[in-house]
Amino acid sequence: MKPTNEPDLKTTLGPLELKNPVITASGTFGYGREFEELMEIDRLGAIVTKGLSLQPKAGNAPPRIIETPSGMLNAIGLANIGLDAFLKEKVPYFQKLKTQVIVNIYGHHMDEYQELAKALKGVKGIAALEVNISCPNVDQGGMAFGVDPVVAGRLTERVLKNTDKPVIVKLSPNVTDIRIIAKAVEAAGAHALSLINTLTGMAIDIKTRRPKLANLRGGLSGPAIRPVALYMVYQVVQSVSIPVIGLGGIMDFRDALEFLIAGARAIQVGTANFVDPDASIKVLDGIRDFCNENNISRLDQLIATLQSG
């Protein structure tokens, strides 16, 4: 039963309108179907699919993940099924969903991003693109595009020119000043930004003196990174005028509210999906209950409402 005082949780990310601000993060939610037995996927604002490349990618050698204090390091290496299988096997499922599907795209070269954008142009069931310029776990591409403002801007333009869908650019925290990249991507015309991707890190087995990840380095996620993510979101919101999606270690609705208050117009739940497949729905219910308890009728009454000093 829908209570009469159901708050309006709608949010907009440029041209993209979501029924609520809760999105599942790329790489933590598969292609959605993996979770459908365990949670109400259609209630989500959106899902972001596992990073997609033109060709299938096998990923890195194992071990690929290791737990760290309040977090985890991963070096999956963007293992994915590639464009052809994605269109054939996954898109028909997306078309049946009542949540919006954002496709995370990734390339080794600018041309590859452009090809992916072109191939997904006009495809029904895909609401927007999230451009991954921030994966720390592949040698070529990925983060290389996300640390140089000129390259990041040019890549954004190339994707925009080849798509009819809203373009969200996912930023790396592994930079000196994330605002510089954010502004460059905004100037290039991106509709929205999502941040942060994982922080590069490593762990060593002291007995064998070998890195715990076969890839040596990996991306740190989970609650350990949340304060860093929150501050970066706050900083970026202050310096750009396009919408920002906040993510990084959100485990429950309280964490999500922090990002919204800092100015994020939507949030992504990532690592928490691994811990609890229903975590994103619990975040959504928690936000709704918080709004009800605090007489908040619209999400706007929360977004960017940080009180200074």
Add this chain to the structure above:
Amino acid sequence: MIEQPAHTVFNKRLTPQTFVLGLHAPAIARQAQPGQFVMLKVRAGTTPLLRRPFSICAVQGDLILLLYRLVGEGTRIMTEIKEGQELPLLGPLGKGFTPPQKGQPAILVAGGVGIAPLIFLAATLDPSQYRFLAGFGTAQEIIPLEKLGFQDLTPLQATDDGSAGYKGFVTGLLEKTLADIPSQPASMIYACGPNVMLKKVQAIAGTFQAACEVSLESYMACGLGACQGCAVKTIADQKQPYFHVCKDGPVFPAQIIDWTVL
């Protein structure tokens, strides 16, 4: 596949290093097949953050039994789980063992706490159809199956130091067993234990032309095929060089695994 809070019924020490956790999880218990596993959150909060995978050791009515060995911080926390405590549990997950064909001799080969899924398998087989071999470090480390309610399961034991049963590794006992039984029809070997043991079991299976399934262990974050963290190298498919322990396994035909990297 069900996510439900499971009620702790008991948490008992079996040997100095191994424990059994009894969880009331009726819906999961009903669906569970030998070789499948569950993801258990051993404590609320963010330390540890992720759930841990455990093979289902037995289903007794509404109860699921999990065996664990005290190895690190996660399992140390598990030793503190109290009767009545609720723990988030997800399962049953993954692909289990392929049952032996009618008349096909089955040999179950366990190394240490790797005995867990084989106990579940043995409980579903006709006692005349299988032989159960279990290796431990010492006599003190032998997991007493009678304390788990399995008075009838009496594996042939091997200990590394010879303090009980066959002296040496369980793989030695496996060779001896295979030499003693007719080579036709070909046996089906089911194994779970350390990778070094499984590697040897697979080689022995090759020598004796027996079929072999192994249950593998891996780090994993989700258990659902989403994180792709639990990759294992395969030689079966050049296009898909990695399988995932959570979805494609944890039980695999031994001959499709690339043992050179394990």
